[in-house]
Amino acid sequence: MNKDLQIYNTITRKKELFEPINPPFVGMYVCGPTVYSDVHLGNCRTFISFDLIFRYLSHLGYNVRYVRNITDAGHLEGDRDEGDDKFAKKAKLEQLEPMEVVQKYTLGFHDVMRTFNTLSPSIEPTATGHIAEQIEMIKDIITNGYAYEKDGTVYFDVEKYSKEFDYGKLTNRKLEDLLEGTRELGGQDEKKGRLDFALWIKAKPETLMKWPSPWGWGFPGWHIECSAMSTKYLGETFDIHGGGMDLQATHHTNEIAQSQACNHTVPVKYWMHTNMLTVNGARMSKSAGNGFLPGELFTGDHPLLERGYSPMVVRFFMAQSHYRSTLDFSNQALQAAEKGFLKLMKAGETLKKLNATTSSSVSISELKENCYAAMNDDFNSPILISHLFEAVRIINSINDGAEKINQNDLDELKFIYKTFVFDVLGFKNENTSDSGNSDLTGELIDTILNLRLEAKKNKDFVTSDKIRDILTQKGIKIKDTKDGFEWEM
Ligand code: AMP
Ligand code: ZN
Numbered sequence: 001m002n003k004d005l006q007i008y009n010t011i012t013r014k015k016e017l018f019e020p021i022n023p024p025f026v027g028m029y030v031c032g033p034t035v036y037s038d039v040h041l042g043n044c045r046t047f048i049s050f051d052l053i054f055r056y057l058s059h060l061g062y063n064v065r066y067v068r069n070i071t072d073a074g075h076l077e078g079d080r081d082e083g084d085d086k087f088a089k090k091a092k093l094e095q096l097e098p099m100e101v102v103q104k105y106t107l108g109f110h111d112v113m114r115t116f117n118t119l120s121p122s123i124e125p126t127a128t129g130h131i132a133e134q135i136e137m138i139k140d141i142i143t144n145g146y147a148y149e150k151d152g153t154v155y156f157d158v159e160k161y162s163k164e165f166d167y168g169k170l171t172n173r174k175l176e177d178l179l180e181g182t183r184e185l186g187g188q189d190e191k192k193g194r195l196d197f198a199l200w201i202k203a204k205p206e207t208l209m210k211w212p213s214p215w216g217w218g219f220p221g222w223h224i225e226c227s228a229m230s231t232k233y234l235g236e237t238f239d240i241h242g243g244g245m246d247l248q249a250t251h252h253t254n255e256i257a258q259s260q261a262c263n264h265t266v267p268v269k270y271w272m273h274t275n276m277l278t279v280n281g282a283r284m285s286k287s288a289g290n291g292f293l294p295g296e297l298f299t300g301d302h303p304l305l306e307r308g309y310s311p312m313v314v315r316f317f318m319a320q321s322h323y324r325s326t327l328d329f330s331n332q333a334l335q336a337a338e339k340g341f342l343k344l345m346k347a348g349e350t351l352k353k354l355n356a357t358t359s360s361s362v363s364i365s366e367l368k369e370n371c372y373a374a375m376n377d378d379f380n381s382p383i384l385i386s387h388l389f390e391a392v393r394i395i396n397s398i399n400d401g402a403e404k405i406n407q408n409d410l411d412e413l414k415f416i417y418k419t420f421v422f423d424v425l426g427f428k429n430e431n432t433s434d435s436g437n438s439d440l441t442g443e444l445i446d447t448i449l450n451l452r453l454e455a456k457k458n459k460d461f462v463t464s465d466k467i468r469d470i471l472t473q474k475g476i477k478i479k480d481t482k483d484g485f486e487w488e489m
Pocket of ligand 2: 030031032226251
């Protein structure tokens, strides 16, 4: 195994993107939500970006083990081991047991992820479910000489670590610069060094979530959970570690140090960081109070929203920017996204009805290559979407009779649509509930409407009207056409 420190903040290589990474297995770890409150749209951007990456790698044939954790303990309000425990604070506020807080917001998070049509990760481990693994890891780090205990709290010794390893490597910053950005230690501080961070924190008498350990009752620091769980499920060195860019400087820097100090190896081959969703240029965050909840966005019930937008329009809006670029929220951008998304879905419906001719006047193989090239170039979804709009143009021209397509090309065009629009970008047609796969609901409605057609042909209007009334009651709009029928949900 290559022990050289290989850190890529971004992946910019093209076709051979993942060839060096133990094909066909890919281990991917993404820092999940801290479940003490509802996820906002910024959090969703990060998880939807990794859903796209998971979907594309799976499409390429990689066997991806996608681990996305749930942080349900050990998250203090301050970045430097100070402040209240977020879970305890919320539990007091909502008059709930802390694990009720965890349950409530975990379920809410899953609902939101389903609404955005994201796939479930392969494993979703929780910090509270892995206290033993975290304690074992801390014990090893102490044994290896990179951590020390002070009155029931265990600190990682950054100064000692920095003598052998480049602590600031991930953000390309020197130790002196990092030190400059932190406050001097006071007489009260237990830490030896300004950059030292807690691996285990001693419980106060009022601490609600605490566990026994070799250092007494306490709870784990935030960073150790990800090192312990990623090592457990993906090994000491794994392929991809992701999260939002805000996690790079502290959380991920500390994860590297912990894993290196414990396992004597670099934990991650490729670091991938998503950029921030911003509102009027400011990062969307829970603390800034500018975080829309997905529900508010769908209903339009927020002072900054002119109206509501559907989950797939929001997903489209996100896919229109590259995951490493910032994405600024605006009503205008969402309205443009809505137009684009509806155009893409409408062309998908038209595609189903196209007929092949003996020859083609369009080049579908080039289109397919372009789609793959876009995704192979660091998962460039905006470029992919621009190629899919070329597909839309082709579909509409064939439909208008301006271009023609043979059967082979038509099959390829359908493959492109199914693969990239539905399987990779993760869209679904909210009107027809088409998700590109054989859709049972759609097939059943088609079957019923074909029976209705037969009834009409046999002049059995009682049955045909009954079928129409039942489907109309269920919210299905039926339009009789000269070739048969069209329907919408
Ligand atoms: P949290 O629940 O705050 O721990 O965040 C969960 C995930 O969302 C982390 O990977 C964060 O980096 C990410 N995140 C937080 N705010 C934003 C934002 N405004 N845009 C994109 N990702 C974000
Ligand atoms: Zn993490």
